[in-house]
Amino acid sequence: MAHKEEPWHSLLAGATAGAVEGFVTYPTEFVKTSSQFGGQKQKPLDIVRTTIQTKGITGLYSGAGALIIGNAAKAGVRFLTYDTLKSLLADREGKVTAPRSLAAGLGAGIMESIFAVTPSETIKTKLIHDSKSPNPR
Numbered sequence: 001m002a003h004k005e006e007p008w009h010s011l012l013a014g015a016t017a018g019a020v021e022g023f024v025t026y027p028t029e030f031v032k033t034s035s036q037f038g039g040q041k042q043k044p045l046d047i048v049r050t051t052i053q054t055k056g057i058t059g060l061y062s063g064a065g066a067l068i069i070g071n072a073a074k075a076g077v078r079f080l081t082y083d084t085l086k087s088l089l090a091d092r093e094g095k096v097t098a099p100r101s102l103a104a105g106l107g108a109g110i111m112e113s114i115f116a117v118t119p120s121e122t123i124k125t126k127l128i129h130d131s132k133s134p135n136p137r
Protein backbone atom coordinates (compact mmCIF):
# COMPACT_ATOMS: atom_id res chain seq x y z
CA MET A 1 0.00 0.00 0.00
CA ALA A 2 1.24 3.49 -0.84
CA HIS A 3 2.39 5.89 1.86
CA LYS A 4 -0.36 8.37 2.74
CA GLU A 5 0.86 11.95 2.89
CA GLU A 6 -0.27 14.20 5.73
CA PRO A 7 -2.74 16.83 4.45
CA TRP A 8 -0.81 19.72 5.98
CA HIS A 9 2.30 18.62 4.01
CA SER A 10 0.36 19.13 0.77
CA LEU A 11 -0.99 22.46 1.94
CA LEU A 12 2.44 23.71 3.06
CA ALA A 13 4.20 22.48 -0.09
CA GLY A 14 1.63 24.13 -2.33
CA ALA A 15 1.55 27.38 -0.37
CA THR A 16 5.34 27.65 -0.39
CA ALA A 17 5.57 26.93 -4.12
CA GLY A 18 2.82 29.43 -4.85
CA ALA A 19 4.38 32.18 -2.73
CA VAL A 20 7.80 31.77 -4.36
CA GLU A 21 6.24 31.72 -7.82
CA GLY A 22 4.25 34.87 -7.03
CA PHE A 23 7.30 36.76 -5.78
CA VAL A 24 9.49 35.79 -8.73
CA THR A 25 6.93 36.49 -11.44
CA TYR A 26 5.16 39.53 -9.93
CA PRO A 27 6.95 42.25 -11.91
CA THR A 28 5.71 40.72 -15.18
CA GLU A 29 2.18 40.56 -13.74
CA PHE A 30 2.49 44.20 -12.65
CA VAL A 31 3.56 45.27 -16.16
CA LYS A 32 0.79 43.22 -17.83
CA THR A 33 -1.94 44.56 -15.57
CA SER A 34 -0.59 48.13 -15.73
CA SER A 35 -0.68 48.05 -19.52
CA GLN A 36 -4.40 47.32 -19.37
CA PHE A 37 -5.19 50.58 -17.53
CA GLY A 38 -5.26 54.14 -18.78
CA GLY A 39 -6.31 53.68 -22.39
CA GLN A 40 -2.94 54.62 -23.86
CA LYS A 41 -0.72 51.97 -25.37
CA GLN A 42 2.55 51.69 -23.47
CA LYS A 43 5.36 49.29 -24.23
CA PRO A 44 6.29 46.91 -21.39
CA LEU A 45 9.82 48.30 -21.09
CA ASP A 46 8.41 51.84 -20.90
CA ILE A 47 6.18 50.77 -18.00
CA VAL A 48 9.20 49.25 -16.22
CA ARG A 49 11.35 52.35 -16.88
CA THR A 50 8.66 54.82 -15.77
CA THR A 51 7.82 52.79 -12.66
CA ILE A 52 11.46 52.54 -11.59
CA GLN A 53 12.06 56.27 -12.26
CA THR A 54 9.01 57.38 -10.27
CA LYS A 55 8.76 54.76 -7.51
CA GLY A 56 12.03 52.86 -7.54
CA ILE A 57 12.49 49.13 -8.01
CA THR A 58 9.98 48.47 -5.23
CA GLY A 59 7.34 50.11 -7.43
CA LEU A 60 7.38 46.97 -9.57
CA TYR A 61 6.13 45.14 -6.47
CA SER A 62 3.17 47.46 -5.73
CA GLY A 63 0.35 45.16 -4.69
CA ALA A 64 2.64 42.12 -4.61
CA GLY A 65 1.51 41.04 -1.16
CA ALA A 66 -1.98 40.26 -2.40
CA LEU A 67 -0.69 38.25 -5.35
CA ILE A 68 1.85 36.35 -3.24
CA ILE A 69 -0.78 35.48 -0.63
CA GLY A 70 -3.27 34.66 -3.39
CA ASN A 71 -0.76 32.40 -5.16
CA ALA A 72 0.07 30.68 -1.89
CA ALA A 73 -3.64 30.09 -1.26
CA LYS A 74 -4.28 28.89 -4.83
CA ALA A 75 -1.43 26.41 -4.86
CA GLY A 76 -2.13 25.29 -1.29
CA VAL A 77 -5.78 24.58 -2.11
CA ARG A 78 -4.81 22.85 -5.37
CA PHE A 79 -2.16 20.58 -3.79
CA LEU A 80 -4.33 19.71 -0.79
CA THR A 81 -7.43 19.01 -2.86
CA TYR A 82 -5.56 16.99 -5.48
CA ASP A 83 -3.83 14.79 -2.90
CA THR A 84 -7.05 14.34 -0.91
CA LEU A 85 -9.12 13.41 -3.96
CA LYS A 86 -6.38 11.16 -5.29
CA SER A 87 -6.29 9.22 -2.04
CA LEU A 88 -10.09 8.94 -2.03
CA LEU A 89 -10.06 7.67 -5.63
CA ALA A 90 -7.21 5.18 -5.13
CA ASP A 91 -7.88 1.45 -5.23
CA ARG A 92 -7.15 -0.85 -2.27
CA GLU A 93 -3.47 -0.99 -3.22
CA GLY A 94 -3.20 2.79 -3.33
CA LYS A 95 -2.98 3.00 -7.10
CA VAL A 96 -4.84 5.65 -9.08
CA THR A 97 -5.79 5.12 -12.71
CA ALA A 98 -5.21 7.90 -15.25
CA PRO A 99 -8.94 8.80 -15.48
CA ARG A 100 -9.19 8.99 -11.68
CA SER A 101 -6.05 11.11 -11.51
CA LEU A 102 -7.59 13.37 -14.14
CA ALA A 103 -10.77 13.61 -12.05
CA ALA A 104 -8.69 14.54 -9.00
CA GLY A 105 -6.93 17.23 -11.01
CA LEU A 106 -10.22 18.57 -12.32
CA GLY A 107 -11.65 18.69 -8.80
CA ALA A 108 -8.51 20.45 -7.53
CA GLY A 109 -8.76 23.05 -10.30
CA ILE A 110 -12.41 23.72 -9.53
CA MET A 111 -11.75 24.14 -5.81
CA GLU A 112 -8.76 26.40 -6.52
CA SER A 113 -10.84 28.59 -8.79
CA ILE A 114 -13.75 28.92 -6.36
CA PHE A 115 -11.81 29.48 -3.15
CA ALA A 116 -8.66 31.29 -4.28
CA VAL A 117 -8.40 32.47 -7.91
CA THR A 118 -11.44 34.72 -8.19
CA PRO A 119 -10.95 36.54 -4.86
CA SER A 120 -7.19 36.99 -5.25
CA GLU A 121 -7.40 38.22 -8.87
CA THR A 122 -10.02 40.81 -7.91
CA ILE A 123 -7.89 42.12 -5.05
CA LYS A 124 -4.67 42.10 -7.12
CA THR A 125 -6.24 44.08 -9.97
CA LYS A 126 -7.68 46.70 -7.60
CA LEU A 127 -4.32 47.12 -5.84
CA ILE A 128 -2.40 47.56 -9.09
CA HIS A 129 -5.01 50.00 -10.37
CA ASP A 130 -4.81 51.94 -7.09
CA SER A 131 -0.99 52.09 -7.28
CA LYS A 132 -1.37 54.04 -10.55
CA SER A 133 -3.38 56.82 -8.89
CA PRO A 134 -1.61 60.02 -7.75
CA ASN A 135 -2.39 59.23 -4.10
CA PRO A 136 -2.49 55.43 -3.70
CA ARG A 137 -4.32 54.17 -0.62
